[in-house]
Amino acid sequence: MNNTYFNALFFIGLPYVSVFTFFLMTIVRYRTHGFTYSSLSSQFLENRQHFWALMPFHYGILTVLGMHILAFLVPRQVAWWSSVPLRLWIMEIGMLAAGLLTLVGLVAAMVRRRANHKIAVVTTASDWVILALLLIQVLTGLGVAMMHPWGSSWFALAVTPYLYSVATLNPNLAVVSVMPWMVKWHVINAFLVIGFFPFTRLVHILVAPNPYLWRRPQVVRWYRRPAAAGR
């Protein structure tokens, strides 16, 4: 395939289609099928494997995802942190461990969905699509970490400018087009995850219950006193 064509399709076309789909469809789904926004937890049907699958997965992926977002938002500070070898090592090993934790959890979750018939009953095709995409994402991520180390240092210099250029509607493929194929795959798959996001159970991330942290314990709803709702 023509290299320019390939780059344009996957690093300009796909990101915009995915992000557009993400925003449009999450909003449409929330407005028309708000009821379907749920974690769809299966802990009730199976309690033990659930712990060993879902705990490592969530802790792992939240750590890794958090660092990716940090590297996107404050690339200078992340590059500064990784400018000292010891700190770089801490970062690399920490992230690799979190990635492995995610992998263990993800594989355990997939085995659980396949092996336990009760869980299989509440597993849809969309669950398998997103699990497969996440598996590719985690495997390529780990591949990048091992084949092309010191990502915590070069991400800020190489990937962040590309993501910024996409975000500012002025896509610049200069850095990303010369990336190793493993990194490219990781980036492309990330946009696929974002594009599929609204059609999967991942929407539960958007309704993570932060108001609980600051609301009063009891909730009372009035019909006659709408102004005093929440008393």
Next chain:
Amino acid sequence: MDVRAQMSMVFHLDKCIGCHTCSIACKNIWTDRKGTDYMWWNNVETKPGTGYPTAWEDQDKYRGGWECEDGELRLRSTSKTKTVFNIFHHPHQPSMDDYYEPWTYDYQHLFNAPEGPDQPTAVPISMVTGDLIQIKAGPNWDDDMGGSPVYAENDPNLAQLNPDQRAQMFAVERLMFFYLPRICNHCLNPACVAACPSGALHKRGEDGIVLVDQNRCRGWRACIPACPYKKMYYNWNTGKSEKCILCYPRLETGQAPACFHSCVGRIRYLGVVLYDADRIREVAGLPQDELIEAQRSLILDPRDPAVAAAARRNGVHDSVVDSACNSPTYRFVKEWKIALPLHAEHRTLPMLFYVPPMAPVMAQKTGTTVENISEDLFHDIDEARAPIEYMAAMFGAGNSGKVRYALRKQKAVRWYRRALTVGDVDMATADRMLREADCSAAEAEAIYKLTSLCTFEERFVIPPMHREEAIEMLADPMSHKQGVGFGFIEGPRRGL
């Protein structure tokens, strides 16, 4: 004084015959859907017994309710910090195995089986997976198993008894059981609401019914361990929590909830009570032995002009205050003090009260006659087959005095009526019993009437809900005029 109205219930356990009609009425209306098949918003369990879900009273396992340390009131199962970490996996959530796996039978096989030497059978199949299952437990699996070493002996309330009492209780001469029908208690300080990360669970301001906003519930499951009565249920199909709604659509049209309406033994009473919402926090944090009395003091006298005026100021309609004046709950709980909350020690301030049951009497055999006469006219209360401490573990927050008071009054009423109608007890004895039980003849007569001769209208005093006016405050009733006339409501379809 922040006066609010609360739909409040009394279950008269002495009248419960354990027929499960209430459970079936509820099941047929509300929980016959996929995902709710294992739920019994109303269930009737045999006590002593492990109940439903199994050993629900074991809070070491389920961590339900509130605990109070140094005046600070905390949920046992969760907190703002714990929610962040427990949201991926709730460590105390019961699983389907703690209830039972719902099943049906392969009836088609009776018709489709190939011809053979044997009669075909309908084998049990799981309603979750459709697979063949070996049934290990089911609804009311421990029904009537009063002396069972599997069920009765594992009743968590027995922990309150000393080994001697426990051994006596399971001696064959003393075997007894009674029924405990349970629905959501629609608590004043609900632990489920306080645990809900999404703010989907709420208490209705007008009538105190605790509901789950199905559109806002995200299936974080914190409510299920938090409720000490395990009356929150997880719909495994829709991924949302569900609970008893006190049949509010029926209440709003003046009908009693299905379980109340269908009650064969007429054990159920429903009425509105007025309470002071300002004092909820204070009462919920009191020492355990003061909880029952303090909860009673939260309930206000609707005939008191100051209370009625405060209620009016708070938007409680006059018709609701009038209804509260006729509330059977008020009489049982506040006037007569013979109805007690279940497991008040969890500090949720439950608004379902139980009249504790009179246990069968211990008798002595002298020669050829069986006697149970003693100088102490109330001897059989402390010498009942079930130790009073057992009853107190359930209905007295460990305070046996409250249970003893309720039982003594019930007995005095019985003997008073017996003196009047049967005549084998002399009136002097009956009067003495009434006096000792803190009961007047008029009160005894009223208790007797509301217990034995109560009509439908006396048992269920349902205030007008004024929903039509309430809805007008929020939505313009004319908004659909000249429109198509059809709205669209999203069905409870499982998400992707």
